[in-house]
Amino acid sequence: MNDHERLTPHTYEDYEIIDDLTTGAFGRVYVVRLKALPNKLWIMKRLRYLKDKDKQIADQEVEMLKLAGSKYTVKYVESFTFDVDLCIVMEYCEGGNLRELIKKMETQSVKQRKEQCYNIFYQVLMVLKHLHSLRIVHRDLKPENIFLDQDGNAKTGDFGLALMIQSRSEVNAAGTQNYQSPEAINFNQMTEASDIWALGVIVVEMITGVHPFQGRTQDETVQNIKNGRFKALPDYVKGELKEMLISMINSDPAKRPSAEELLDSDLMQLLAKIEKKEEKQHEVEQEKIKSEEELKKLNEQIKWMKLPDDLLKKLGEDLKKPLQGTEVQKEEALQLLENDCQFLLQALNERKDDDGRKRVILSGIIEGFINVFENYDLNLITRTFSSTFFYLTNNSSDEVKLLIYNKKPFLGLIRLLEHTDILVAGDSISSIFKIQLSGSNTTKESDPHPHFESIQ
Missing domain, CATH: 3.30.200.20 (Phosphorylase Kinase; domain 1)
Known part of the structure; x- marks a missing residue:
């Protein structure tokens, strides 16, 4: 949206x-x-x-x-x-919820489960850090309330039971019993540490596939939570991760680390760096996509010759101006003209669009090129200028060529024949030929070409 x-x-x-x-x-x-x-x-x-x-x-x-x-x-x-x-x-969230993912993870290797778990662990911790900084307790953190987007990123949701602690030190317990902390079950009280406990349980469940306090019956599970009796973590859960999880599901809320303290761990710091790197890469990719979309839009605009009239008119006016100022200023002005001509060249290249070419001619651009070809130092007239003019005559009807013919561009084009760049001279010859051809098709045979002698 x-x-x-x-x-x-x-x-x-x-x-x-x-x-x-x-x-x-x-x-x-x-x-x-x-x-x-x-x-x-x-x-x-x-x-x-x-x-x-x-x-x-x-x-x-x-x-x-x-x-x-x-x-x-x-x-x-x-x-x-x-x-x-x-x-x-x-x-x-297209990826469903964490409960569905835990079910799918049962068939995965330990390595795959841990890799998926780390990112979700970090992302939910970031949510808790934000909530707890506002003194808000989620109160219903469980796999069913953690959703996954299309890229597998965790999105914590369902804040229907969330409460702000405000001036109190705790709030009344709520939520699903299997993810209620010991203090919630024993004393009907919850704090930020209760969310930490619930997340610890969820992470253990993700890695091992089993709720750490699970008993043979629901009552036994509740008793295990009350008494802090959990299954020993398997050998593949070790080091800092093991220490973090055991501290998170400690029966004493005062001994549980805060979200901020957990995020300061080496594991979470590493995940933060990886995420920042991925975000940067994503930004670059998005910028690339945006640029490609803009280029595509521009190409479409070019394809149909939807060049703004004000842009064409300005280019015509700029081409008619004499090059003045210091050498640096002249160079800058020339570069701007070349950039605009390059844009126009892309619009004209290999495309037959008489209406677009007529708009270019009516904007005064032909007169501008005549000024450049007749008055600029030859060494300043690059191929961009000559080829842009040529493509105005190429793939166009006799009607368009006659409009150019009537602007009398021949003196300037003939001057380009002396250019040291044979490609510029070649563009000039091709332009003269095409314009002459239109003249022969649209004038009486007895009428001499206005620059016949010069061309000869």
Whole structure:
């Protein structure tokens, strides 16, 4: 959605429902698309918006989405009311959620799992660093609430249970029990450290394929969490990574590292450098794509000879001016003229477009070339000037050539025959021949060519 579409408020009727993703207890979730933009998908979450309590909950989710906004979170797009609901439109993540990825990772090697895990670990930590700096606790961090874009980057979402701690030291517990920290289960309390615990569990689950506190039953899993009893990490989880994970799932929230402290680790610093390098590379690629698109647009413009009249007129005026000033100033002025002629040359080269050539002629450019060919020092007249003039006569109708003929360019073209560059002289000969040919096709045989004697 571009800036204009984002800034233009939409209504429910502007969207079309593509799929129903509703699974949770909080609202209904749909994949939608704008009817006016059918190739782009979005997520729409509909929350009850009837009672004051409903409105408070829905408005708070929108506020949290806006506050949490970063490149690592699901982007908020817009919200509006429909019937008794508040509709929240958000970014659609094509890669599904982390729960689906964990399932797929079961068949991968340890190395592959760890490589995928590192990036997601870093990206979710960046979200927590941002949230916790605002004293916001997510409260419902779990694989189902971490989404993946088309490139596999993690986007943390579902801020429906997120709360700002404000002046309190903790908030009431919420979320899915298997990802609730010991203090949430034991004391109904959560802090920023509770999010760290949940992320630690998620990362272990990604690498090993198993929830570290998993028991034979749900009750046993809850008891394991309460008592801080987790499965020993496998031997392939070692070094700094092992230390980080064990500290993150420590039963004592005071002993867990903060998101900022975890991001200062050697592993995360390395990942940060890799991401910055990839971002730089992405910027270069995007700039290249942008340049290619601009070039393509320019080529299309050239192809159809949609050269702005004001540009053609200015070039005609500049070509008619005498070269004045210091040698440096003359050189700069000449370079600008060559650049503009090169642009015109690309438009003319190998293309038959009489209407475009007529516009060039009417802009005064032929008179400008006549001035250059008759008055500039020969050594200053480069091939760009002579070939641009030639392509005005090439692939054009007799009508166009006659318009050039009537401008009487022959004295200047004949002068170019003395040029030391044989290519410039060759362009001159070719131009004279084509213009003469048009003259013979459109004038009486008895009428002499105005420069017949000079040409001979």
